[in-house]
Amino acid sequence: MKESDFILKEFNLKNTTLGSVTWKTPSNIALVKYWGKQEPQIPENASVSFTLDACYTLTTLEYKKLDNERSATSFENKFSFEIYFQGEKKDDFKPKIFTFFKRIEKYVPFLKDFDFIIKSQNSFPHSSGIASSASGMGALALCIMSLEKELNPSMTDEYFNRKASFLGRLGSGSACRSIEGPLIVWGNHPEIEGSSDLFGVKFPYNIHDNFKNYQDTILLVDEGEKQVSSTVGHQLMYNHPFAKQRFKQANDNISTISKILQSGDLTAFITIVESEALTLHAMMMTSNPYFILMKPNTLKIINEIWNFRAQTNSNICFTLDAGANVHVLFPESEKEIVNNFIKSKLIHFCQENHYICDSIGEGAKRVPNK
Known part of the structure; x- marks a missing residue:
């Protein structure tokens, strides 16, 4: 269209x-x-x-x-x-x-x-x-x-x-x-x-069963308003020295993740998703003017996730939006073990221990008028 x-x-x-x-x-x-x-x-x-x-x-x-x-x-x-x-x-x-x-x-x-x-x-x-x-x-x-x-x-x-x-x-x-x-x-x-x-x-294309009903627990590291809006952040890409290479990288990653979502390769999924999250924030940190939306507790959570994955072979990973909060992604089959890890090791990094347990949904719904 x-x-x-x-x-x-x-x-x-x-x-x-x-x-x-x-x-x-x-x-x-x-x-x-x-x-x-x-x-x-x-x-x-x-x-x-x-x-x-x-x-x-x-x-x-x-x-x-x-x-x-x-x-x-x-x-x-x-x-x-x-x-x-x-x-x-x-x-x-x-x-x-x-x-x-x-x-x-x-x-x-x-x-x-x-x-x-x-x-x-x-x-x-x-x-x-x-x-x-x-x-x-x-x-x-x-x-x-x-x-x-x-x-x-x-x-x-x-x-x-x-x-x-x-x-x-x-x-x-x-x-x-x-x-x-x-x-x-x-x-x-x-x-x-x-x-x-x-x-x-x-x-x-067909989505592998590994990615159906995927879980996303959002750790609210900072519930305040962002210091820099996404609109301003996007504008700073106009003259960014790494912009063209970044756009190519993202389009190449679409090709890669398309195959991953069909094959069910969780290890490859983790690699590309975490790389994308860190690249997004790297672009913010190397723009002019530069800015950092991650907080110290964001990095502490990331390191805890990496340590837990190394120790348990879990398929847990993280991604970030344009802010300090951490989206903890994992298959539904690991819900119990990952939730226990989040409660014992991660929520104390959140503002007032706030977090949201979410999962993948099917989109918007009209609500009947009362």
């Missing part, structure tokens, strides 16, 4: 005056990372991610059609909306939502005809290195698509998901990987059938 396929050309507002819709949309964790993008939200390299389950954003979009006079005013001001997060009004979130609406208006031109109230809440700490913008923007995109489907009931489920992923990407790049699951590829890659820079696609 191409960009023009997502432009809504005809719609009828006569029978749609008010309503609400709620979506529960998971976060995701990239195995092969993307770091660096072009406008508008086009990745410099392909990425592949596990869709999570317990880490999600729950978003309700309440909509009311504006009367003609208010609609004209809204047209001048572009959009009419309020946003609430965790039950509190958040005017400081408005610029990001305004930018998102501005980017997607071409594809969903009915936005200016409605007054919106957006209510969101997370099951995990906001802006701490779990992909909160991915689940948040993904959920909002799905809510908007539900409104579009009301205007166009003949829409197919495939088109609905593709366009939701396309729109979510324009709010937060990785949001396009949160619509479906369990494994999503984003970015055009010659060896991944159907892959695109415009939206995420389900991993198109």
Whole structure:
């Protein structure tokens, strides 16, 4: 599909005056990372991610059609909306939502005809290195698509998901990987059938049983907001001295991990996933200006994982998002032994001993209105 396929050309507002819709949309964790993008939200390299389950954003979009006079005013001001997060009004979130609406208006031109109230809440700490913008923007995109489907009931489920992923990407790049699951590829890659820079696609090949219901325990080393946003981090890749080689490395790793996910080679999986995590942070530490999002306890956890793996031959490994928190990945078959290790050796490195037990999920779900 191409960009023009997502432009809504005809719609009828006569029978749609008010309503609400709620979506529960998971976060995701990239195995092969993307770091660096072009406008508008086009990745410099392909990425592949596990869709999570317990880490999600729950978003309700309440909509009311504006009367003609208010609609004209809204047209001048572009959009009419309020946003609430965790039950509190958040005017400081408005610029990001305004930018998102501005980017997607071409594809969903009915936005200016409605007054919106957006209510969101997370099951995990906001802006701490779990992909909160991915689940948040993904959920909002799905809510908007539900409104579009009301205007166009003949829409197919495939088109609905593709366009939701396309729109979510324009709010937060990785949001396009949160619509479906369990494994999503984003970015055009010659060896991944159907892959695109415009939206995420389900991993198109058979996934080995070793990687089904994979576990992800997230150790919350730092629940505070990151010192450097991902948006700023991506921008620093423009003049990065190692950027081109990194983009090539990531695309090569997509080829490698595609075979691993089909063969079930857990040892090779560990090598590539941990290398990707450390490379992501190496790019941050070698940008100009440079920055470090890992904390001392992040490194202590990594060393404990390495020691435990060496002693037990466990298939435990780690990955990192753009933050200090550590995602501990392991097969479901090792759940008991790894959970005991986490409780005895790792949680004291977490802020207030906080951690989240998660696993791989199947993607977003619409929540019925009460």
